[in-house]
Amino acid sequence: MSNTLxxxxxxxxxxxxxxxxxxxxxxxxxVPVADTPEVNLAAILGETRSDLNxxxxxxLELLRHFTRLSHINYGIETGFYPLGSCTMKYNPKINEKTAxxxxxxxxxxxxxxxxxxxxxxILVGVQDMLKEITGFDExxxxxxxxxxxxxxxxxxxxxxxxxxxxGKQRHVVLVPDSAxxxxxxxxxxxxxxxxxxxxxxxxxxxxxALAAALDGSVAALMLTNPSxxxxxxxxxxxxxxxxxxAGGQVFCDGANMNAMxxxxxxxxxxxxCMHLNxxxxxxxxxxxxxxxxGAIGLKSHLEPFLPGPVIRHEGETVIADSDRPQSIGRVSxxxxxxxxxxxxYTYLRAYGKQKMADISRFSVLNANYVRARLKEVxxxxxxxxxxxxxxxxxxxxxxxxxxxxxxxxxxxIDYGFHPPTNYFPLIVPECFMIEPTETETKETLDEFCDAxxxxxxxxxxxxxxxxxxxxxxxxxxxDETLAVKNLNVRWLPTSV
Amino acid sequence: xxxxPHTESDVSEMLATIGASSIDELFREIxxxxxxxxxxxxxxxxxxxxxxxxxxxxxxKKNVNMADVTCFLGAGxxxxxxxxxxxxxxxxxxFLTAYTPYQPEASQGYLQAIYEFQTMVAELYGMDxxxxxxxxxxxxxxEAAIMSTSIKHREKVTISEAVHPHYRQVLATYCxxxxxxxxxxxxxxxxxxxLSANSEGTSCIIIQYPNFFGGxxxxxxxxxxxxxxxALLVVVADPVACxxxxxxxxFGADIVVGEGQPMGVAMGxxxxxxGLFTCKKEFIRQIPGRIVGRTKExxxxxxxxxxxxxxxxxxxxREKATSNICxxxxxxxxxxxxxxxxxxxxxxxxxxxxxxxxxxxxIQKLTEAGATLHYSSKVFxxxxxxxxxxxxxxxxALLKRGILAGLPLGEFYPELADSILVAVTELRTxxxxxxxxxxxxxxxx
Ligand SMILES: Cc1ncc(COP(=O)(O)O)c(C=O)c1O
Numbered sequence: 001m002s003n004t005l006x007x008x009x010x011x012x013x014x015x016x017x018x019x020x021x022x023x024x025x026x027x028x029x030x031v032p033v034a035d036t037p038e039v040n041l042a043a044i045l046g047e048t049r050s051d052l053n054x055x056x057x058x059x060l061e062l063l064r065h066f067t068r069l070s071h072i073n074y075g076i077e078t079g080f081y082p083l084g085s086c087t088m089k090y091n092p093k094i095n096e097k098t099a100x101x102x103x104x105x106x107x108x109x110x111x112x113x114x115x116x117x118x119x120x121x122i123l124v125g126v127q128d129m130l131k132e133i134t135g136f137d138e139x140x141x142x143x144x145x146x147x148x149x150x151x152x153x154x155x156x157x158x159x160x161x162x163x164x165x166x167g168k169q170r171h172v173v174l175v176p177d178s179a180x181x182x183x184x185x186x187x188x189x190x191x192x193x194x195x196x197x198x199x200x201x202x203x204x205x206x207x208x209a210l211a212a213a214l215d216g217s218v219a220a221l222m223l224t225n226p227s228x229x230x231x232x233x234x235x236x237x238x239x240x241x242x243x244x245x246a247g248g249q250v251f252c253d254g255a256n257m258n259a260m261x262x263x264x265x266x267x268x269x270x271x272x273c274m275h276l277n278x279x280x281x282x283x284x285x286x287x288x289x290x291x292x293x294g295a296i297g298l299k300s301h302l303e304p305f306l307p308g309p310v311i312r313h314e315g316e317t318v319i320a321d322s323d324r325p326q327s328i329g330r331v332s333x334x335x336x337x338x339x340x341x342x343x344x345y346t347y348l349r350a351y352g353k354q355k356m357a358d359i360s361r362f363s364v365l366n367a368n369y370v371r372a373r374l375k376e377v378x379x380x381x382x383x384x385x386x387x388x389x390x391x392x393x394x395x396x397x398x399x400x401x402x403x404x405x406x407x408x409x410x411x412x413i414d415y416g417f418h419p420p421t422n423y424f425p426l427i428v429p430e431c432f433m434i435e436p437t438e439t440e441t442k443e444t445l446d447e448f449c450d451a452x453x454x455x456x457x458x459x460x461x462x463x464x465x466x467x468x469x470x471x472x473x474x475x476x477x478x479d480e481t482l483a484v485k486n487l488n489v490r491w492l493p494t495s496v
Numbered sequence: 497x498x499x500x501p502h503t504e505s506d507v508s509e510m511l512a513t514i515g516a517s518s519i520d521e522l523f524r525e526i527x528x529x530x531x532x533x534x535x536x537x538x539x540x541x542x543x544x545x546x547x548x549x550x551x552x553x554x555x556x557k558k559n560v561n562m563a564d565v566t567c568f569l570g571a572g573x574x575x576x577x578x579x580x581x582x583x584x585x586x587x588x589x590x591f592l593t594a595y596t597p598y599q600p601e602a603s604q605g606y607l608q609a610i611y612e613f614q615t616m617v618a619e620l621y622g623m624d625x626x627x628x629x630x631x632x633x634x635x636x637x638x639e640a641a642i643m644s645t646s647i648k649h650r651e652k653v654t655i656s657e658a659v660h661p662h663y664r665q666v667l668a669t670y671c672x673x674x675x676x677x678x679x680x681x682x683x684x685x686x687x688x689x690x691l692s693a694n695s696e697g698t699s700c701i702i703i704q705y706p707n708f709f710g711g712x713x714x715x716x717x718x719x720x721x722x723x724x725x726x727a728l729l730v731v732v733a734d735p736v737a738c739x740x741x742x743x744x745x746x747f748g749a750d751i752v753v754g755e756g757q758p759m760g761v762a763m764g765x766x767x768x769x770x771g772l773f774t775c776k777k778e779f780i781r782q783i784p785g786r787i788v789g790r791t792k793e794x795x796x797x798x799x800x801x802x803x804x805x806x807x808x809x810x811x812x813x814r815e816k817a818t819s820n821i822c823x824x825x826x827x828x829x830x831x832x833x834x835x836x837x838x839x840x841x842x843x844x845x846x847x848x849x850x851x852x853x854x855x856x857x858x859i860q861k862l863t864e865a866g867a868t869l870h871y872s873s874k875v876f877x878x879x880x881x882x883x884x885x886x887x888x889x890x891x892x893a894l895l896k897r898g899i900l901a902g903l904p905l906g907e908f909y910p911e912l913a914d915s916i917l918v919a920v921t922e923l924r925t926x927x928x929x930x931x932x933x934x935x936x937x938x939x940x941x
Contacts, residue, residue, distance in 0.1 A: 028838035034850035036857035073605030077589030103556025109766030118558030185810035185820035287827025289596035291768035329669035333634035334766025352542025357534035483791035
């Protein structure tokens with residue numbers, strides 16, 4: 001059984017909070033000292049504070065603290081990370097190197113645009129490549145993550161309808177019951193009423209229910225394709241036609257773009273706009289929960305409403321255009337996640353024309369392989385080829401052995417793997433959502449499948465092993481109810 | 497392609513297990529006419545690693561970066577020193593390549609670091625608690641405004657004109673889409689917010705500290721004005737300034753937000769940066785975004801950390817969530833955590849003090865060189881200068897001399913068309929300030 005921890009021995013102390021390691025007079029950085037004349041602070045600022053309570057730690061102790069913490073944290077570089085819907089692919093090292101170049105990292109967002117032609121070249125370069133890959137007319141990189149991109153798309157739709165005098169009338173957004181939580185939350189953020197649309201037994205959009213819901217009040221349908229069930233929506237063209245016939249717009253949740261890169265283009269499917277998660281499909285690292293990087297694509301009828309500034313070609317040069325009377329305005333402070341765009345640019349140029357489609361082809365191959373290898377122990381929720389991720393169900397272990405999907409996942413940690421996504425989408429009972437991505441070897445997939453098969457045997461023969469899992473980590477299963485009941489969200493000298 | 501490890505025999509064995517004859521067959525549910533042939537897209541050619549590096553390097557060289565010039569530009573993003581330890585920690589693969597800590601047992605390292613982050617951010621702002629981060633300062637402020645409207649059940653927010661213009665633009669976008677009205681308090685004439693207006697019916701008063709012009713606002717007066725209107729007080733605060741100034745929490749602010757970039761995050765053309773979000777304890781259930789809490793093992797006594805109060809969030813509450821935010825800025829929050837620890841209480845105070853000292857020297861030298869200090873208010877690290885010549889012309893002339901002089905304000909405030917906003921951090925030296933002053937004198941002559 002592999003152990004995901006770094007160098008730890010039994011005698012090593014438990015990681016203490018940094019505040020408990022503080023010692024008066026220590027400092028962890030050679031702070032620059034001003035060589036300008038000293039001033040009387042009170043005269044200049046009025047009352048100042050002297051009560052600031054931050055820790056005092058030496059530089060080596062600081063590094064040891066975080067190295068120890070890193071040893072109790074799992075990343076893609078630790079091992080296989082098949083978290084469904086998250087596209088945990090390899091984050092190439094060269095991307096870190098290019099994003100760290102001083103000519104990128106050391107730019108101020110308010111410096112004159114004339115001094116950043118290279119930055120504009122990167123931004124427009126990413127936009128141009130994403131236009132070609134998605135089939136949309138325009139791309140903006142201003143949104144800062146996926147949910148922010150969803151929200152921006154809905155704002156474009158809202159502005160579009162307002163410009164046509166239909167703003168008030170179209171107040172409903174349709175969201176399938178399988179959708180990610182950010183979809184309805186983003187719709188609410190734009191003042192829309194959310195109406196759910198059911199999914200059929202086969203895992204497709206319920207066409208009858210959709211037809212019944214489509215009337216003059218509908219502003220948009222938010223559709224994830226491939227869906228969160230890992231399935232390509234075969235009726236996609238028909239769906240877009242129906243919504244358009246009713247005067248509505250169709251938004252594509254593009255978190256699952258990995259299945260389509262170089263193989264099929266959502267812009268050709270009939271969508272009006274979509275968001276992309278560059279921190280999934282285009283390899284920018286997730287950083288333990290962020291930064292994200294949320295580009296959006298759109299058809300030309302939505303272009304007048306783009307958030308400013310719009311980075312675009314003008315003749316031979318690239319400009320940052322803020323003179324846009326119909327713009328929805330800014331959605332973020334500056335130019336978006338610029339250093340993430342440098343990483344995405346580097347990644348896109350590494351694949352290029354020749355190899356771009358390999359991303360979707362091998363991610364779909366890997367997912368179908370895992371699905372095939374596990375089908376006896378964890379049956380697929382649908383009897384169809386999957387796209388970049390497979391959705392399996394552990395329902396029988398719950399019924400027959402009192403073992404939930406979560407127990408199986410926790411046991412996987414003991415085997416040295418990060419668990420897949422559980423309990424999403426909400427409509428599949430005891431759901432496993434496994435997304436291997438294209439960057440994993442067959443050997444890794446085999447080890448993972450072997451482990452899951454073994455765990456499913458344990459679920460029947462020695463279920464207690466699963467109830468108690470994980471047992472190899474720094475902590476056992478944690479009490480989340482207690483965390484809510486006795487809220488403790490910051491350290492205080494007396495709180496521990 | 498090194499990122500895709502499949503050999504030919506892997507592919508044939510895998511297809512055999514699947515029971516498919518080709519990879520193409522796996523895409524059979526996509527209608528034929530919607531498919532493109534591999535390699536058919538009009539994209540640039542693939543580049544090998546050395547060529548890729550050279551290509552990116554040559555693009556980067558086209559930009560003027562802050563190592564080529566001396567930076568006196570601030571306006572929300574600051575050229576501060578980043579300790580070497582920050583880069584060492586945030587580039588560790590265990591942190592850099594992790595997802596959101598949905599599996600706490602395998603993510604204790606990150607969860608503990610974020611708990612430490614929350615503690616120190618709350619401490620700097622003098623507030624009860626902080627969340628695990630927001631996208632950036634501007635969206636963090638917009639979220640605070642929206643949170644105020646849902647706490648107060650009022651459809652109006654009030655904001656000072658002396659709040660960063662980009663932040664106000666983002667607020668305008670968010671409020672338009674939710675049907676929230678915005679009222680603006682004047683500030684341009686005196687450099688500090690005029691709080692005398694009656695803001696009745698508003699859910700919050702939003703003020704920046706120090707404000708966009710560098711001025712130190714009277715938060716006690718702002719608290720009074722908010723109380724009079726029965727509204728919340730929302731403060732957008734510079735965390736570094738709060739190491740020295742009396743923090744907003746000490747004035748009774750309800751929500752304090754800000755941009756964490758000055759604490760260890762590269763300027764990077766403004767992204768990724770990190771939004772800070774703190775509030776009073778009583779509002780914790782309305783807070784947007786993730787929060788890390790300390791708990792214990794279910795079947796043991798060891799302490800551990802989890803994401804908590806999850807029922808506020810979009811994946812559980814869907815359209816009724818407090819916000820749509822999911823992915824945040826964890827890695828930048830980690831950078832700020834390392835920064836706050838590396839500097840500690842004495843280092844942060846030193847950085848803030850050096851900023852004040854350098855700023856005062858710059859005010860003296862630049863006014864001697866022919867510029868006029870536009871406002872008489874107390875300032876921390878930034879100030880407005882009026883120039884006898886067109887500020888954009890002056891800026892461009894100084895840029896040729898290797899000095900990024902500041903931000904001409906006419907674009908944002910027509911009344912300040914003759915003025916420039918100058919920032920001076922702890923990194924500027926006596927010599928650099930003197931060079932700026934003598935160059936300015938030449939340019940103005
Ligand atoms: C299907 C889907 N849509 C939207 C999102 C939201 O993206 P983000 O977390 O970047 O806001 C996610 C990921 O979390 C997702 O899996």
